[in-house]
Amino acid sequence: MPAPQLPDAEALCTALIEAMRPHVDPAVTALVGIHTGGVWVAERLHAALGLKIPPGSIDVSFHRDDYHQRGLHANTRTSQIPFDVEGAHIVIVDDVLYTGRTIRAAMNELFDYGRPARVDLAVLSDRGGRELPVAPTWCPHALTLPAAQMLALERADDARLSFRLMEK
Amino acid sequence: MSVMNTGGNPQLNRHGELKHLLTIEGLPREVLTRILDTAAPFTEVAEREVKKLPLLRGKSVFNLFFENSTRTRTTFEIAAKRLSADVINLNISTSSANKGETLLDTVDNLAAMQADMFVVRHASSGAPYLIAQHLAATDRDHIHVVNAGDGRHAHPTQGLLDMYTIRHYKKDFTQLTVAIVGDVLHSRVARSQIHALNILGVPEIRVIAPKTLLPTGVERLGVRVFNDMREGLRGVDVVMMLRLQNERMQGALLPSTQEFFKSWGLTPEKLALAKPDAIVMHPGPMNRGVEIDSAVADGKQAVILPQVTFGIAVRMAVMAMLGGN
Known part of the structure; x- marks a missing residue:
């Protein structure tokens, strides 16, 4: 099978920013990135959209539904939500949308902090293979990958983002 | 039939993951x-x-x-x-x-x-x-x-939370001098602490206690023994106090708790010999006026409640x- 054309992560960031711009309110909208790729994207969006509320970050290890099969993730990081979740307008940000299980876990984690007024989802790419009824609010790119492959976001020393295809 | 996997560490499964937590000794x-x-x-x-x-x-x-x-x-x-x-x-x-x-x-x-x-x-x-x-x-x-x-x-979990506390305040284990003070003889806490500090690469672990409250051969655990508290506390980064375990005492190991406090109780004056930013730990429950002075237990160097x-x-x-x- 020929390798699929990998999307340009920098171009997708720009497209995502422009897709979101008409819909966000810099004084009200808050971003929460999912570790690790989603945090990088959230930092970009935060700066480009000029949002006032500092972005949060979430590690979904505590709410993963495969804990009983795979145990606790080795590099669990601390979730940081530097704003009041109660009544907030929140955009969950991730790099790639796949089964939807990570998003479910992130929402469970988020709700441990309070009840947001609204939650949206922004991702750079949707690679198909959904196992839960989860759909992104903003997503500038879609492709279909076989289950054995993983689309991973990487960040270079100069902060440039790029995608890499990995075999599981 | 099960095959018992005790070839290596009985606490680890065959993938080297923690299955039980029985002791810190021998943990990678x-x-x-x-x-x-x-x-x-x-x-x-x-x-x-x-x-x-x-x-x-x-x-x-x-x-x-x-x-x-x-x-x-x-x-x-x-x-x-x-x-x-x-x-x-x-x-x-x-x-x-x-x-x-x-x-x-x-x-x-x-x-x-x-x-x-x-x-x-x-x-x-x-x-x-x-x-x-x-x-x-x-x-x-x-x-x-x-x-x-x-x-x-x-x-082991006390030893681990103590290591967590030390790392929280001191960041790096490999530059530290740590003193464990008091009733080492009866203390499972001290044994877990000593193993953990050694595994994490603390270069100097001191044990400060009267001879009657030290197990024989304690040096073999990789510690320096001090029978004088003032000498032992000089320049340390961390002071880990132990509880005097009255309920485990058999026979006349000590003259009295008042005598013990005089020689082995941590007072502000003795603590002043440690580094100025030294932290004071205690596994609880504390015997105020026996192993630790209230002025130290409630002082700004104490991290006893964060330990909890x-x-x-x-x-x-x-x-x-x-x-x-």
Whole structure:
């Protein structure tokens, strides 16, 4: 099978920013990135959209539904939500949308902090293979990958983002 | 038939992951560091609106306390409940053991009640190991065992929370001088601390105690012995006080608690010999005016209450790691 054309992560960031711009309110909208790729994207969006509320970050290890099969993730990081979740307008940000299980876990984690007024989802790419009824609010790119492959976001020393295809 | 995997460390499964936590002795540094790393995000859970995670949902944790304890039992209970486990507390010193049931019969009965984890405190060294071995030999090693203190042997979660506390305040273990002060002879806490500090690469571990409260051959654990408290405290980064274990004292090891305080109690004047930014730790419960002066216990160098808070996160991390392996 020929390798699929990998999307340009920098171009997708720009497209995502422009897709979101008409819909966000810099004084009200808050971003929460999912570790690790989603945090990088959230930092970009935060700066480009000029949002006032500092972005949060979430590690979904505590709410993963495969804990009983795979145990606790080795590099669990601390979730940081530097704003009041109660009544907030929140955009969950991730790099790639796949089964939807990570998003479910992130929402469970988020709700441990309070009840947001609204939650949206922004991702750079949707690679198909959904196992839960989860759909992104903003997503500038879609492709279909076989289950054995993983689309991973990487960040270079100069902060440039790029995608890499990995075999599981 | 099960094949018992005790070839290496009986606490680790064949993937090298933690299956039981029985002692710190012999744990690889990576495993120890991983526990400390894992505990960090759990400290933040206490700040949330909902202080509960679903990791042990549907699991039953039995707190088997054959010896009295309030703090350790309570913190294990809080930790298990924050992980959504069902927690059953058994105070066995007042229960079946008094009616003649053996330790392993008690364990078999509780295992028949679908226990997933035993948190065991026992006056006899090795009791948690015996339970783990029994479970493995009877094909039930999906049940995890956590040692919450056995005799004079080990108190691994206390040792771990102490290491977490030191790392929180001092960051790097490899530049530290750490003093352990007091009743080392009767202290399982001291043994766990010494093993942990050695594994984490602390270059100088001092043990400060009267000769009557030191186990023979304590130097072989990799510590420097001081029989003079002032000399021992000079220039240390961390002072770990031990509780004077009155209830374990047999015979005349000490003239009196007042005498003990005079020579071995931590006063502001003695603490001044340590580094100015030295931290003071104590596993609790404290005997004020015996091993520690109130001015020190309540002073700005004391991190005794943060130890308690970190203890919950460390115990959550241990139980979450075991429950997933």
